[in-house]
Amino acid sequence: MNTIPSTFSGRLPPYTVVGAEADKNLSGVSAVVLPRRGRMGRRAFFEELEKCGFDLIVSVENSTGGGAVAGGVEELYALSGAARFLLIDEKVSVGAKINAAASEVKSPLFFVLWDDQRISGIKAERIHERLKIGLKPPANAAPQNEMPVSQAAAPDIFSSAYKRLCTVPVMQNQALETVPTMNVPVAAADFASKKTSFFSTNASSKKSAGKTGFFRGKNTFECVPILPEYDEFPTLYPFDAAGVYDRARFIRLGGFDDALDSPYWQYLDLGLRAWLWGEEIRCDKPLRLSVEGQIHREDTTADASYRRFFLKNLAPVFRRSEKKITLETIAAASEGIVSESTDGGVLPLVYFFPFALKSGMGIKTSWRLFSGIRHWVKDNSSRFVTDSRTLFRNWLGKIIQSDVDV
Numbered sequence: 001m002n003t004i005p006s007t008f009s010g011r012l013p014p015y016t017v018v019g020a021e022a023d024k025n026l027s028g029v030s031a032v033v034l035p036r037r038g039r040m041g042r043r044a045f046f047e048e049l050e051k052c053g054f055d056l057i058v059s060v061e062n063s064t065g066g067g068a069v070a071g072g073v074e075e076l077y078a079l080s081g082a083a084r085f086l087l088i089d090e091k092v093s094v095g096a097k098i099n100a101a102a103s104e105v106k107s108p109l110f111f112v113l114w115d116d117q118r119i120s121g122i123k124a125e126r127i128h129e130r131l132k133i134g135l136k137p138p139a140n141a142a143p144q145n146e147m148p149v150s151q152a153a154a155p156d157i158f159s160s161a162y163k164r165l166c167t168v169p170v171m172q173n174q175a176l177e178t179v180p181t182m183n184v185p186v187a188a189a190d191f192a193s194k195k196t197s198f199f200s201t202n203a204s205s206k207k208s209a210g211k212t213g214f215f216r217g218k219n220t221f222e223c224v225p226i227l228p229e230y231d232e233f234p235t236l237y238p239f240d241a242a243g244v245y246d247r248a249r250f251i252r253l254g255g256f257d258d259a260l261d262s263p264y265w266q267y268l269d270l271g272l273r274a275w276l277w278g279e280e281i282r283c284d285k286p287l288r289l290s291v292e293g294q295i296h297r298e299d300t301t302a303d304a305s306y307r308r309f310f311l312k313n314l315a316p317v318f319r320r321s322e323k324k325i326t327l328e329t330i331a332a333a334s335e336g337i338v339s340e341s342t343d344g345g346v347l348p349l350v351y352f353f354p355f356a357l358k359s360g361m362g363i364k365t366s367w368r369l370f371s372g373i374r375h376w377v378k379d380n381s382s383r384f385v386t387d388s389r390t391l392f393r394n395w396l397g398k399i400i401q402s403d404v405d406v
Helices: 042-051 067-079 094-104 124-131 149-153 247-253 263-276 304-314 327-334 349-359 363-379 388-393 395-405
Strands: 015-019 029-034 057-062 083-088 109-114 117-119 166-172 182-187 213-215 221-226 243-246 281-291 317-319 344-346
Touching: 029 042, 029 094, 029 124, 042 057, 042 083, 042 117, 057 094, 083 094, 094 109, 094 247, 094 263, 109 117, 109 124, 124 243, 124 281, 243 247, 243 281, 247 263, 263 281, 263 304, 263 388, 304 363, 344 363, 349 363, 388 395
Parallel strands: 029 057, 029 109, 057 083, 166 281
Antiparallel strands: 015 083, 109 243, 117 281, 166 243, 182 221, 213 221, 317 344
């Protein structure tokens, strides 16, 4: 059974809505607030957000535990005319909260931030202007319904009026110093080699403890945070989930996978899935968030969520179809018949036993997880435009391209 949704529609947690009933729909950007600081300072935070001119401010709160949180919501509701509060009735992941908020907003863009982060000197309307594009398809471009499957199924830059799936801000500490939050892959020299095995190491070994990465041990792939050297610098995923999301692309991508309990692997799953499916995540240097207190540290422990993340993102292989020229294909081409391409992602069946041995789960449990994700990869095969090995090998080119563009 396929346990991984292609869209989060119908899988949202139950919640109650309190506050603003309709978007003002002026700037084209709504704000999604995730609480982390408690009641202190929240009033001033929401007042600052309203001054930024967002269409709607959606704050996702936990209704359980009542007390201070419930009282704070009532106070803010009375003071704010542009805020809507989603009271989640159960304990859910950060990604599930963002999915719920994305279903509530109607603006084409939504900006996710935490309530201990402050927007530095930029209005919502300006954000919209910077991310909007005016590209149109070339005059000789084939209509969408006449494109080959491999081309039509891939994300189309002309299908959205905005630059990319997610635009992340530059993060600053209390002293307004930029902190490294652009996460890039750093591969061992032999990682790009076909001899490298995905299952050569145990992610839970003592040797791997404390490492920030995918492959732990001898054949190591690490994800390292660095400073954004250029505007539109690429990053594997949005740090702390903070960023401006293209709502249509976000929904088409399937949103965050709420089956992943770890926020880190949840963010990385969305980010890597985006890159593998042809989307992009880049920074916008004028967009800045200053963080009150300590910068949130991500827990990169390779827990149970890592297994699911691994099978969805690191294990699939991108394969191109090898079309043979025959009399039949020549005749079909002469009649204008375009055969469907079989290019796409696959999760090879031969990966199962190495995965089962290294996963620490029983054979039956491992098979349920593996087969479910294998079906999901098959269902979304045509959406893959590359695989993780190729993506990581070519990542340096993305950074150089950013330099050239500037």
